[in-house]
Amino acid sequence: MIARRRTPRRRGAAKQKDTARVKPPRADSGLAPQMQAVNTYLAVANVNASIEFLERAFGFSRGVVLAGADGQPRYAEMRHGDSVVMLIPKGDATAATGGEAGLYTYVGDVDKALTKARAAGAGVSEAEDRPWGDRVATVTDPDGYRWVLATFKKLVPFSNP
Numbered sequence: 832m833i834a835r836r837r838t839p840r841r842r843g844a845a846k847q848k849d850t851a852r853v854k855p856p857r858a859d860s861g862l863a864p865q866m867q868a869v870n871t872y873l874a875v876a877n878v879n880a881s882i883e884f885l886e887r888a889f890g891f892s893r894g895v896v897l898a899g900a901d902g903q904p905r906y907a908e909m910r911h912g913d914s915v916v917m918l919i920p921k922g923d924a925t926a927a928t929g930g931e932a933g934l935y936t937y938v939g940d941v942d943k944a945l946t947k948a949r950a951a952g953a954g955v956s957e958a959e960d961r962p963w964g965d966r967v968a969t970v971t972d973p974d975g976y977r978w979v980l981a982t983f984k985k986l987v988p989f990s991n992p
Contacts, residue, residue: 860937860939861937861938861939861940861941861981861982861983862937862983863937863964863965863981863983864983864986865894865915866915866937866983867913867914867915867937868936868937869934869935869936869937870914870915870916870917870934870935870936870937871914871915871916871917871934871935872917872919872927872928872932872933872934872935872979873916873917873918873919873932874919874920874921874922874923874926874928874930874931874932875918875919875920875921876920876921877920878903878904878905878906878907878918878919878920879903879904881907881918882896882904882907882909882918885909885911885916886909889911890911891909891910891911891916892909892910892911893907893908893909893910894907894908894909894910894915895907895908896908904918905919905920905923906918906919906926917935927961927965927967927969927979927981928969928977928979931977932977933969933976933977933978933979934976934977934978934979935979935981936978936979936980936981937981937982937983938980938981938982939982940982941958941966941967941968941980941981941982942958942966944968944970944980945958945968945970945980948970948980952973953970953971953972953973954970954971955968955969955970955971956968956969956970958980960984962987963987964983964984964985964986964987965981965982965983965984966981966982966984967979967980967981967982968980
């Protein structure tokens, strides 16, 4: 039996790894702070019930949660590691997809990405600046999936209506 020599772990190696993980996005990436390039955007019957389910069933933790005029959550970011699931009420006309599920995808330039998607045969909406600080447009791929293309423009403070 050959004994393997263990390589001593450098002090601070884990700390360096964690620091690299939270590195801010490049300015030209279009990525909002603390978000991934592609995020799940779910339209659910009851945002509060979905928050509680994701916490109990899968160990998600709450990120930003915004209440509507009735005091019930109307938007929530649920986090699991580096992943984010955004929750909105089904049929919410003020949401990026009009209250439908989609994949919220950060791109460097929404307008350029729309031109490419249109040329590839996708259905596209017009890009617009939204109150939460992103410029967004919805693209429907050939299989009918909705992709919200977004470019982060400015950090807007969250406020409850």
